[in-house]
Amino acid sequence: MCGIVGAVAQRNIVSVLIEGLRRLEYRGYDSCGVAVLAGGEPKRARSVARVADLDEQVRETRLEGVTGIAHTRWATHGAPVTDNAHPIFSRNELAIVHNGIIENYETLRDMLRGKGYEFISQTDTEVIAHLIQSLYSGDLFAAVREATGHLHGAYAIAVLHKSQPDTVVGARQGSPLVVGLGEGENFLASDALALAGSTDRFMFLEEGDVCELTLEKVRVFDRDGKPAARDVRQVAAYGGAVELGPYRHFMQKEIFEQPRAISDTIPQSDVFDASLFGETAPKAFAEIDSLLILACGTSYYSGLTAKYWLESIAKIPTQVEIASEYRYRDSVPNPKSLVVVISQSGETADTIAALKHAQSLGHKHTLSVCNVATSAMVRMTELSFLTHAGREIGVASTKAFTTQLVALFVLAATLGKMRGNISAKQEADYIRQLRHLPAALNSVLALEPQIIAWSEEFSRKENALFLGRGLHYPIALEGALKLKEISYIHAEAYPAGELKHGPLALVTEAMPVVTVAPNDALLEKLKSNIQEVRARGGQLYVFADADTKIVNDEGLHVIRMPEHYGLLSPILHVVPLQLLAYHTACSRGTDVDKPRNLAKSVTVE
Numbered sequence: 001m002c003g004i005v006g007a008v009a010q011r012n013i014v015s016v017l018i019e020g021l022r023r024l025e026y027r028g029y030d031s032c033g034v035a036v037l038a039g040g041e042p043k044r045a046r047s048v049a050r051v052a053d054l055d056e057q058v059r060e061t062r063l064e065g066v067t068g069i070a071h072t073r074w075a076t077h078g079a080p081v082t083d084n085a086h087p088i089f090s091r092n093e094l095a096i097v098h099n100g101i102i103e104n105y106e107t108l109r110d111m112l113r114g115k116g117y118e119f120i121s122q123t124d125t126e127v128i129a130h131l132i133q134s135l136y137s138g139d140l141f142a143a144v145r146e147a148t149g150h151l152h153g154a155y156a157i158a159v160l161h162k163s164q165p166d167t168v169v170g171a172r173q174g175s176p177l178v179v180g181l182g183e184g185e186n187f188l189a190s191d192a193l194a195l196a197g198s199t200d201r202f203m204f205l206e207e208g209d210v211c212e213l214t215l216e217k218v219r220v221f222d223r224d225g226k227p228a229a230r231d232v233r234q235v236a237a238y239g240g241a242v243e244l245g246p247y248r249h250f251m252q253k254e255i256f257e258q259p260r261a262i263s264d265t266i267p268q269s270d271v272f273d274a275s276l277f278g279e280t281a282p283k284a285f286a287e288i289d290s291l292l293i294l295a296c297g298t299s300y301y302s303g304l305t306a307k308y309w310l311e312s313i314a315k316i317p318t319q320v321e322i323a324s325e326y327r328y329r330d331s332v333p334n335p336k337s338l339v340v341v342i343s344q345s346g347e348t349a350d351t352i353a354a355l356k357h358a359q360s361l362g363h364k365h366t367l368s369v370c371n372v373a374t375s376a377m378v379r380m381t382e383l384s385f386l387t388h389a390g391r392e393i394g395v396a397s398t399k400a401f402t403t404q405l406v407a408l409f410v411l412a413a414t415l416g417k418m419r420g421n422i423s424a425k426q427e428a429d430y431i432r433q434l435r436h437l438p439a440a441l442n443s444v445l446a447l448e449p450q451i452i453a454w455s456e457e458f459s460r461k462e463n464a465l466f467l468g469r470g471l472h473y474p475i476a477l478e479g480a481l482k483l484k485e486i487s488y489i490h491a492e493a494y495p496a497g498e499l500k501h502g503p504l505a506l507v508t509e510a511m512p513v514v515t516v517a518p519n520d521a522l523l524e525k526l527k528s529n530i531q532e533v534r535a536r537g538g539q540l541y542v543f544a545d546a547d548t549k550i551v552n553d554e555g556l557h558v559i560r561m562p563e564h565y566g567l568l569s570p571i572l573h574v575v576p577l578q579l580l581a582y583h584t585a586c587s588r589g590t591d592v593d594k595p596r597n598l599a600k601s602v603t604v605e
């Protein structure tokens with residue numbers, strides 16, 4: 001989603017700002033812009049196309065300056081048109097970029113209109129610009145601190161003012177912001193990644209912080225308005241371009257990277273040890289009596305899969321909840337419940353807010369499963385388990401999902417062992433199966449040509465049903481989500497037993513029914529569900545384990561998966577669904593890596 005880059009330097013900073021935006025591009029955006037102080041005035045360029053177009057504009061117009069801010073916008077308030085693109089100006093004196101949503105913008109807008117401020121854009125951001133300008137009397141840092149006291153909602157901002165040519169002021173509340181420290185120059189960004197190449201020394205701002213960057217100095221005030229010292233951390237943020245190699249899209253590359261990503265995520269240790277989750281994990285895990293998993297989207301589905309593992313392997317009651325629902329409902333907190341938050345980026349606004357909510361309700365032990373070591377989420381939880389998926393560029397998550405599954409399986413096995421529910425032999429078997437997963441995945445990836453043949457059919461459909469049972473129901477959900485996200489085909493997933501309670505009414509020849517059919521205890525039940533669909537003329541597309549004896553027949557198309565992989569089977573069964581969504585989207589000619597209306601890290605509510 002939105003990205004922020006800012007800099008104060010003694011050299012023309014425009015190329016650094018544009019390069020920073022390029023590094024944040026993969027997150028998804030619909031417009032972008034840059035502003036610098038040039039000749040004592042803020043000057044800007046904005047584009048509703050790509051950062052490459054913005055780059056062309058700044059070259060053509062020779063936009064140059066030593067102090068500047070830049071932004072990629074994912075519109076929340078106001079269409080993605082030039083007038084709404086950031087930087088937003090106030091009276092040609094102040095420029096601001098903003099990530100987040102200001103909830104009381106209507107009240108503030110009325111108040112500021114009353115003071116004579118004219119609103120050019122439809123954004124909520126413009127109220128922040130005019131508010132700071134209205135409070136400005138020669139000290140931008142002070143004006144921003146005062147302004148933040150009036151804002152409700154979430155924001156990370158970077159601001160500059162024509163009267164203070166060597167200053168950029170930032171503030172954060174609910175959206176991430178980091179300060180990058182240079183030699184005689186300083187930077188601001190919504191993600192350290194944006195500044196790779198410019199610095200590797202960072203200060204991660206905390207909630208409510210306001211900072212002032214000048215050439216030689218960075219000052220931070222905390223939410224109580226007191227000067228605050230924030231640790232400086234050395235972070236080697238890899239910002240190099242990720243190569244596409246022989247692949248057509250990043251999503252395809254990331255699907256094929258899963259064997260490597262999974263092998264990097266599987267712990268080296270030959271035993272399941274609580275300390276894999278953090279120093280205090282052995283004590284924390286001994287104190288808990290249940291789990292509460294909070295996540296959104298694909299991460300929510302990895303949580304749903306984990307519930308089956310946690311309850312069957314560790315015999316520990318587990319509740320899984322969509323983060324944006326949990327945070328706004330009355331719940332009954334159990335301080336002995338371990339709160340597990342799952343997010344690829346560790347910046348997902350809804351999940352972070354749900355975590356804070358759980359903490360405020362008295363939940364003591366928290367664990368994040370995340371792909372970014374420096375993320376807000378990892379910093380906020382007592383315990384963490386890092387997935388090693390590597391950078392995921394495609395908006396539709398693939399390798400982040402399967403590595404989350406590995407992490408959550410390790411959690412279930414670790415808790416199972418601590419609670420005396422798995423034997424030493426069982427533990428050794430699980431470790432062996434985990435180690436063999438990359439090879440098993442390679443044989444699933446080899447099914448790609450058969451899946452391509454199916455995708456031709458799918459690309460002509462407008463609806464699809466996905467069925468799974470038990471442990472594979474969340475995999476059906478994930479398969480339907482993938483298809484929706486990138487091919488724009490309407491897809492819904494059901495536990496197969498639910499078919500006769502409603503969705504069977506939709507089944508006709510025109511409705512493909514994708515079925516995940518592992519050879520597990522529910523196979524016979526699933527076979528009956530398959531017959532129910534066939535009896536109504538439905539077209540079934542079944543991913544069946546080799547040993548299920550489900551074979552091609554009229555109305556029944558089968559791709560044979562390898563032998564059944566026990567409890568880890570969901571990690572294999574999701575892969576052909578990713579490939580099916582991918583190739584269907586390619587046949588339909590959609591923008592696979594950047595599907596319409598979606599963004600990579602969902603940093604707004």
Ligand code: HGA
Pocket residue numbers: 001002073074075076077078084098099100101102123124125603604
């Ligand atoms: N609300 C602002 C910024 C949106 C944002 O942070 N998106 O990720 C706008 O709509 O311009």
